[in-house]
Amino acid sequence: MTGPATDTASAAARPSAQPQPGQAARRPRFRKLRRSKVLGIGIALIAFWVAVAILAPLIAPYGPNIQHTTALANPFPSSDHWFGADPLRRDIFSRIVWGARPVLLVAPAALFCANVVGIAIGMSAGFYGGWVDELCSRVIDVLLSFPKIVLYVVLIASLGPSALNIVVAVILVSSPGIGRLVRGLTIELKTRDFVTAARMRAESGFYIMLVEILPNARGPLIVDFCMRMGYTIIAIGVLGFLGLGLPPPNPDWGGMVREATPMLTVYPYMAIFPSLAIITLVMGFNLVADGLQDLDHGR
Amino acid sequence: MTRFILRRLASALFTMVAASLIVFVLVEASPGNVARKTLGPFASDEQVQILYERLQLNDSLIVRYGRWLGIITGLRADPLQNPSLGLKFHDRRGDRYVGNFGFSTMMKIPVADVIWQRLANSAALAGLAFLVIVPLAIAIGILAGLNAGRPLDRAITTLSTVFASIPEFASAVLLMSLFAVWLGWLPGTSPLQAGGFWPIYSQFVLPVTVLTLYVTAYVARFVRASMIEVMATPYVRTLMSGVVVTEVVFAYPGLGRLLLETALFGDIALIEAATLIAVLIAVATQLAGDIGYMLLNPRIRFA
């Protein structure tokens, strides 16, 4: 039976007969993506607000800071002012539309920076261990022991309210949490054999962290990013509401609620519309986070 | 086991010291500012200059931090009380006691006179909320667990996502519009002053509801993401963040609103005091949580 022996050898040389999982495995992911209702709604909400932010000049009927004397007596929603006018008689609809811009600019930019910082800290802590880990973990612990809003308030109060300082504050508040997450992931991933293989070809620690470990942490990091986007947008809203947000007269959703609160008894809609804007945007990110997690767990 | 507790205690102490350093640096990093803010906006430049010298504000940051820590811990006398400064700051407790946070420039009284009452108010609000939140969260957890994968579990998940997407001020505004403005069932503010139309207990209903909604949903989401163990600590820290906002919305006379007001005003001593107390509470609950967890979990206990 020399037949099988030679046959197998030649067959082994043409394993193209084997299923090529490459293409086959990628397709279902998109199908699942479409199948997850939660993810779909979340993406739609985010896409909606991104579109609003980009197309603000086309959508908004008025400039954000134009005061409409015509609405002096009657600031209620009308055909001229769909969502009514605010205490200074500016068009609420336009302000909400324009207000999408700063949020969608500041929050992702700030979180991106926070991720860079957090990943750098967490990854070195997890990878090198020893005193590096000890030091980084301590710093993380200390920063995490502050209640978030307290840290935000103290930071903005001492730095002064501005978009840049909000970014700085978000970095200080968020990067410890990201660092802790990345540290855990790194500690787990660095025990994998492919990391050992990299060590055995004398790769630098930097290469191992960036090329071998980081790509495999992207799943949890993306979910974390979405959840954090939600909290960060809330935090920016809260800062605006507390009077520590973007300096007026820039349209800022949280600030709009703040200005409207004293008149809640007469004009509740002035506060309700910007609140709804924040809620829907945050919900978009939270739903995406949920959906991604469901996909990961195959639920 | 004793070693475990001692180790946790030491690390809690370290965290407190490090946190106080951060607070001090954030608030008092620029010394010119300190003198100016202590005296208020109407003081002349000469007065500011004199105070700057008297307080030795040109010393290095770390030296000033040491002095500041000494005053808080009652090891040093508060120089502001020195009559020669002419600030007319007077504290009936003397110039040297534990917890001496100095003088509030905003209220013109010692910080200690105002802060503990505010803390008690906040504790009352947080405690009431906690009483609602904990049983609710446990019930939700059990319900979701028993129905894992079934519609009820999904409903709970979706609801917690929805409620975690509503900032406290937004839910406060919505609830206020509904119950205070439209229905008129409840008061829209909670100044904790009796004698008005609304009895005191009714003033707690809306703030507690706002806190409950957000904190429960937030923690439920985190637990689902299995990022933290189901413990008291995350509740407490989230709750503390929530309390600040809620107090501001409802004009509730608590520590959180005090912190915001002083932050906006630039009242150095009060900012430091309120922040430190907040961190102290967070660290203390963390410590209590760790120790409690250890007592419940034999694997750590014997390690």
Added chain:
Amino acid sequence: MADERDTILSVEDLEVRYASDDRDIVAVTDVSFAIERGQCLGLVGESGCGKSTIAMAILRYLGHQGRISKGRILFQSRDMAGLTAEDLRALRGGRIAAIYQGASTALNPTMAIGAQLAEVLRTHAGLDRNRISDRVLDMLAAVGISEPSGMIGRFPHQISGGQQQRVVIAMAFLAEPELLILDEPTTALDVTVEAEIMNLLGEMRAARGTAMLFISHNLGLVRQICHTISVMYAGQIVEHGSAQSVLDRPRHPYTIGMIACVPRLDLGRADYRLVSMPGQVPRLVEPPRCCTFMDRCAHAREGTCDRPMALEDMGGGARVRCSRWREVAGAGLSAPPAASATPILPRRDRILSLEGVSKTYEMHRLFNLSRKSAAKVRANDLISLELAAGETLGIVGESGCGKSTLARIVTGLEVPTGGWVRLLGGDVTRRMVERRSLRQVRNVQMVFQNPDSTLNPSHSVGFILERAVKKLGAATGRAARRAEVERLLDLVRMPRDITRVTAAHLSGGQKQRVAVARAFAGRPSLVVADEPTSALDTSVKTAILELLLSAQKESGTALIFISHDLAVVRYIADRIAVMYLGQIVEIGRADEVFTPPYHPYCEALLAAVPAVDGALDRRRPRLTGEVGRAVANAGSCLFAPRCARAIAGTCERFEPPVIEAAAGHLIRCHLPLADLCALPPVFGRRGGAAQTVSGWQPTNL
């Protein structure tokens, strides 16, 4: 066929489908079999062939996605489809018991063992308290637990894996099941423990007449315990018959191929050649329209094979799903010509030498290569070996014997606590890999055990190999590196266009191929392979072994091959070191280690391995007890507590000397060489038709 009343389980025309993203996957189709009282049916096949699905279908554990789309399952003539959830629950763990691979998952970690066993009796037998505790103790004794009363108060994590599996077996038998389903029950265990568990199962079946469904990929085990065997492939039974006939005279090309893939214990590489099977098990999306094995079958013929195959009766209860079985059988099962019998290489330059290397762990001392208290009584050196260029050294031993630690020391992932390590002429004793010279690093590469962890799932095959070529190889320039990558892919017989595929999307065997290619990228002097095949299916395993051998030959690399699988090591290694509790107890040429004189531990190990070849008759000195943690009673033979040949008064008091049985063949034992030579060989040929196999005389037959 026996009559109705004796049939415990019968499966008729079963088809199971799993809902997938777009369409159903047919996991099992056209499966029928019956098991009678006291009988054991073996379901064998590689992973993904549907054997475990059948077990799940019987117990109706198919989950949300799975369903029985056709056919019936009758348990004692009762259709299982008609059972309510309530009935099913009563049946599972009662009249149908199941034992799976991981014993630890079957036991509740928070409950004492006695209480868990008692609960089985309460729910399934309804006995009163005293009777329950008696029964529990009896059963624990019956499954060979030496101190039952001590066991009942313990928690699962306090006992070893072998004992856990015993407890699980006790649990299963307590309910007095009619049917016992065993799904790879010993796969996670060491060979010696496995042998004991298999013996136990055989005894229990004989004593109680329980019908068994034994699912395994291990043909040797199946031969040992099963009366009849069904070979599964791609969701179908392709061959069925008595254990003997199927394994000795396989008819279906797949069965033939499977058996040809299994390395043999009794023969060395010079005497036979393993034949690997190309291709993969197909995933069915609908009942097949042609022979499912067609794309891999060497006998396939257009016209006869491209139609659905039915099981054909071959007489004597044997059935085969192949239209050409007569022709196939005619082709015979003569072993293919032995591979170029590689002569043992003359000692060339030494590339690696270890001298008295020891490693002690402070904290948990999971294992150490020397005694735990090496500092105490340490006169002679312990792990001492030398490796010549191009040579293959096999290291065998059970889990915890320190073989992986040895690998980590050689590769510089750990530093020893004592002794010297010299690599390529340089002292690397205290040098972790990060501190070794570039030449030393490049020249030592590793192949790992777990295919899912060996390649970075985020990278493409091309990236992985190119990076290895860049860092390890001599090729400069992009084009040269590309060419080198293609050479490597050819070396491991993978298509060149696989470079674009991400590692996460490869099968286990493909991953391991890429891992081999990566290790050989820079034509290293030494490759350390730590259990590179133990996570793979039989046919894939063989392919990887062949690759390793050919890659090694091509680049003149020395290989340290670590495995718990003796047959695999015998096939691949020139020399073998046998380790026990951190010591090398025997080292020598492959044929020397596998024949007397050998160390009593080697004898026991060899005896424990189940053989597929039925002509092999083996004496089995049963090895009792389990590998302990390296206990520190310095000045004794570490194997003494388990050794069947221990010399009372000597072995447990004095450290055994190292005997030189032949040049380079060392045995660490108190027994005089003459006694060791007189040990009966573990293998013999039945019927006296002894063949002389390289180096041993079948005198005792």
